[in-house]
Amino acid sequence: MATPTPLVSPGAALAQALDWLNANAHAVFVVIGVGVEHLVGGAETLLRWPAPWMVLLGVTLLLLVTAGPRLAALALVCLGLWKQSMETIALVSVSVSVLIAFPAGILAARIPRFERVLRPLLDIMQTVPPWVYLIPAVMIFSLGKVPALIATVVYGIPPMLRITTLAFQQVPTELIELGQASGASRWQVLTKLEIPAARKTLLVGLNQTILLSLAMVVLAGLVGAGGLGAEVTRGLTRMEIGLGLRAGLSIVAVAIFADRITRRVLS
Numbered sequence: 255m256a257t258p259t260p261l262v263s264p265g266a267a268l269a270q271a272l273d274w275l276n277a278n279a280h281a282v283f284v285v286i287g288v289g290v291e292h293l294v295g296g297a298e299t300l301l302r303w304p305a306p307w308m309v310l311l312g313v314t315l316l317l318l319v320t321a322g323p324r325l326a327a328l329a330l331v332c333l334g335l336w337k338q339s340m341e342t343i344a345l346v347s348v349s350v351s352v353l354i355a356f357p358a359g360i361l362a363a364r365i366p367r368f369e370r371v372l373r374p375l376l377d378i379m380q381t382v383p384p385w386v387y388l389i390p391a392v393m394i395f396s397l398g399k400v401p402a403l404i405a406t407v408v409y410g411i412p413p414m415l416r417i418t419t420l421a422f423q424q425v426p427t428e429l430i431e432l433g434q435a436s437g438a439s440r441w442q443v444l445t446k447l448e449i450p451a452a453r454k455t456l457l458v459g460l461n462q463t464i465l466l467s468l469a470m471v472v473l474a475g476l477v478g479a480g481g482l483g484a485e486v487t488r489g490l491t492r493m494e495i496g497l498g499l500r501a502g503l504s505i506v507a508v509a510i511f512a513d514r515i516t517r518r519v520l521s
Contacts, residue, residue: 359418
């Protein structure tokens with residue numbers, strides 16, 4: 255017995271919308287894709303411009319003096335797969351998740367109605383499996399770094415936005431009223447009082463965004479994004495345990511390294 259066709263199919267509606275976009279806005283997507291490729295390529299070129307041994311030596315010595323031997327040793331592990339690590343770091347570094355989520359989180363903390371509108375959308379974004387983000391991006395931009403970057407940006411927005419909203423909602427109202435009573439402008443209250451008071455919570459959001467972006471970069475190896483994710487995918491498809499394990503440990507090391515650096519710089 256044939257299964258009845260559902261009257262309403264969100265997937266079919268989305269597919270039709272993507273087909274319409276590909277047919278009517280293809281030139282726009284080509285321009286966006288070229289721009290993103292140049293952006294990511296420029297970041298890769300900048301990161302890979304010095305000789306590997308110079309960067310390894312410089313970063314290790316800098317961290318040895320400023321952060322101690324443990325973080326310096328971690329840097330050596332992070333940069334083991336040099337080319338792939340630079341591609342991964344470049345893809346994460348040009349992600350603008352924080353630039354989108356931070357102001358949106360401030361608005362959500364200021365405007366309760368805006369937060370109520372965002373809440374179900376964020377719930378959906380954090381519930382959907384990560385690889386699902388890649389499907390529409392690949393359908394529009396084909397394989398490569400462009401869909402990987404777009405999926406990484408979208409995937410990294412919800413945690414930063416939620417934590418930013420929570421951080422500013424937890425700022426004591428007495429502190430804000432004190433700043434307003436002293437004649438400070440809204441911008442001064444935001445930059446001089448609210449952001450310093452919310453800094454520790456905001457740092458958690460930043461770290462979560464970085465770690466989730468790295469997780470998406472691994473999945474992006476399935477769509478030809480390169481980097482450490484491609485090495486993990488290659489090890490999986492070829493059943494080469496050593497290659498997959500080495501790339502996986504390099505991703506873990508890069509994530510820990512990024513976490514420690516952001517904590518030390520912003521704390």
